[in-house]
Amino acid sequence: MSAPAPVPGPTPPPAAAPHRRLPLLIGLALVAGLALWAWQHFGLAELLTLDALKARRAELDALVAERPLATAAVYFGVYVLVTALSFPGAAVLTLAGGAMFGLGWGLLLVSFASSLGALLAFLVARYLLRDLVQSRFGAQLAPINEGMRRDGVLYLLTLRLVPVFPFFLVNLLAGLTPIGAGRFYGVSQLGMLAGTAVFVNAGTQLASISAPGDVLSPGLLGSFVLLGCFPLLAKALVAGLQRRKVYAGWTRPRRFDRNLVVIGAGAGGLVSAYIAAAVKAKVTLVEGHKMGGDCLNFGCVPSKALIRSAKAAQALRKAEALGLRGVQGRVDFAAVMERVAGVVREVEPHDSVERYTKLGVEVLQGHARMLTPWTVEVRGADGRTQVLSTRSIVIAAGARPFMPPIPGLAEVGALNSDTVWSLRELPARLLVLGGGPIGCELAQSFARLGAEVTQVEQGERLMAREDADAAALVTASLQADGVRVLTGHQALRCEQDAQGKRLIVRQGGQEIALPFDQLLCAVGRTPRVEGYGLEELGIPLTPRKTIVTNGLLQTKYPNIYAVGDVAGPYQFTHAAAHQAWYAAVNALFGRFKTFTADYRVMPWTTFTDPEVARVGLSEDEARAQGVAYELTRYGLDDLDRAIADGTAHGYVKVLTVPGKDRILGVTIVGEHAGDLLAEFVLAMKHGLGLNKILGTIHTYPTLSEANKYAAGEWKRAHAPQGLLAWVAKYHAWERGA
Template structure:
């Protein structure tokens, strides 16, 4: 989407939206539909992180990696294949085609909605005034009583000497490599590192993940983490736990990373080095000081439960405000603001569920409390656990890695949390989430009639298993 020369240099609008992510784009369209004159400002590309550097490209590549994995294991299904090779350029081309389709679809949607779009860099010049430098260097001064910030986040680079000089890549950079890495070093064992690590291991790369903590996914139950770690190791991912990155540098092979742990320092050499050490809010270029908008010590915009900043008429939506960094949360932020401004319906961010799925294989899906949290809070609950090796559909498809767990209130029989580590774990979790949303008791799922043989049918067996009681004793986390 190109610069519109019809946009004047000085203009007053009913609303300004900064950032065309999964909250900003839909909100701009809804505001225009309500009769408001809206300008949407986007610095890089329509669709935000999800479409361009996050969900869409990574899950597309993960799908290709899964096909390679299944092809290598075809013999387990009685199917004979020739040697499996990966055409990495075709994998990348397929990913790029899907991304472009989604991005162009978002841009077309904005155009059809009548949203005025400026591709450029926005900076506040006052509480309700924004200066935009567009693609050809022209300046626009815009004013509006309502301003919505949806600028998202970018990969965070830790302060490690030599990291950039080593030619390290962040997640965005790794998506653009032309050749499959021979040995991919990954700094950080978070969910981004795990998804990339397993995918590239399945493409045929050697993968080493360096994690400072003693295990993966510290917020998840230990038994879930143990099963996930075992699955990734089975797929060829190597883990180095309890290791801190000290410095980095280039090498004849590609990159070197010096790490330090209980056994002292060691030097790792790889062809590629991925930095997967979290993300940081895109607030530093907005000149928020001119608007008086507060940020926290991480640079996240501070908002209340209705997504309002400390400045009247200025809102922040999506990852830029901190909190759960998921596309579905950003989209729900849009719905909260839309309903409050256009429909007189007020809903808080504090009363919504926050489901998530990590697209490793098996998928790790979670909503609500887990066993560790319940014990720490001293809740009286029942924990139901079922290995995927006891699920008929999983056995039939040879996808038995993982387990599912559900936490049930002892008095009400209501589900208060669930974790599914298994094939299509996100889909199975959605069934449990629907039960939670509808107040359906665990006993109803135990006795429900589900189609056989489906993964969701395993919920019968999950709630027929012998539960473990979580008493009121408080156990540190």
């Protein structure tokens, strides 16, 4: 275990560097101090009142008549300073502009002075406060930041057109967001013009005004509110025109048979249909293959059943380490695979046609293809078709194993993560192509069941998405189980002759032949996007062949949504289910309220031994992104329960904001790491820091204590040493020492 240590990322931009901000901070402090002194010494607060303005009206008129340019310059400078420092009195100064210079020149001076002062206030907030605020509340501000990047001009224009909202607050808050300074100035110049004109014009009639509030009558305020809503109304109008353009050429049905049609009965499709039925919508779920999708039939469920049998086989081999003598066992591979199939059958009712029919979902077996944005054709196994009309569609077609274009791969009968479950005879020599989660899980399981396994990965290491130290522990475990791990080897071709099958790989400048009896291809999965009408409807795909969606999970057509593997960015069952909630709710209730999918706290686990579980930033990602962090690491070799279980290997690694207990990311490597991660996922989701975890009682002896001890390591590193030194002196005094 090690104490937390600040780990800086790459050098931040000048605005974020404290030593570069110091001169600016000192300069601003001096200006602000001087301005405050002048404000108090010369009684400027009393001068910038309506009564003072009326009393000095003749004197000010004389100054303008005698020295018009100098008076205008002084007025301009005072206005900029008052606005930049957010001092009160801007309304009276605006009235003074009309009274002293008339409507034309007064409007010109005030318009540019107020915009320039607003820009200065904006820049002060940006360079002094934005980095601090974003680093502390970045996760909470993410939706606001995204909204400002996308529609910041419209939001700012709306606020500028409504004078009841304090302009100085707009200046400061806008500086904390990503909107550019140029756009801020331009929108401010335009947006404040109407309100400025009203006040400057009122200043020309100064005698009839008894208070600044008299300028804004209820009718005028209402007009400004309507004017302020104009950008939002304009945005809605533009969106409506875009919708008309998107749907041009398609005939929308006058009525619909259904509220929602869901294509695909994997995790995303099942959850979408379930939610629709729960809120009493009429929903049809179409599945062309097996209910439950890839997770139930080919992925999560069978692979975890296989891992359990492999782990039991490994435990028998290591029984003597637990004091058990003469323990014997023989792997019956056919029985193992039959058990895997039995587990799938046992879970099947959870995702069955019968269950979802009882929930109120119409389930159709067949292949779905979209004919128009509102109609779906379903072709059954018998060739019969029916056409469904629906207000909205959710595409949840999942993914299939990717088979790389390696010459000879099909000829040698390569298996993949879908077809491997048909095996009933253990391959003597298994070659696993791919070093990602699927490849590592299956390579280790087959090795533990008795196969001679070679794992080939083109990259420099296994599990490239995880930290290098986590990947190293998994690699060492695989090798200890007998897996021959070959990284940095590029697959060139497969060959087959009388001597058998072999994969030819290139390592450096050398070609190497790797013999095998079965080849398992586990190099990833590709979305199922063909045959569903996407091309005919012109729905675009990303370079990764996923369907292009916005934050609401809408495709090109606002009533067609995509979730799960076909949408990305994650290929996890829980990610698909998470997206399904947003898609279903937006599809059914979007005319009232829409929700943007939130991926800020997305956990995942690779179920090797040891397991690797992660949420948030990894250490490698933090370095690559230039995110400053502190690292706290607790070794599981120190945990009582892990020692008792004989699983004292791995660690809990937590990344936090420097000097704070706010969690940026967690990686856990060890026994039941996926289960241990849940506490950190909860903490990150609800903004709880390590102090809260430390203050939570954890049952002894359990593996979950590792989370508390990791939090304790962080706390120990942040103990107030100065205060503790005085406490030590106090205790010494108590002893009479």
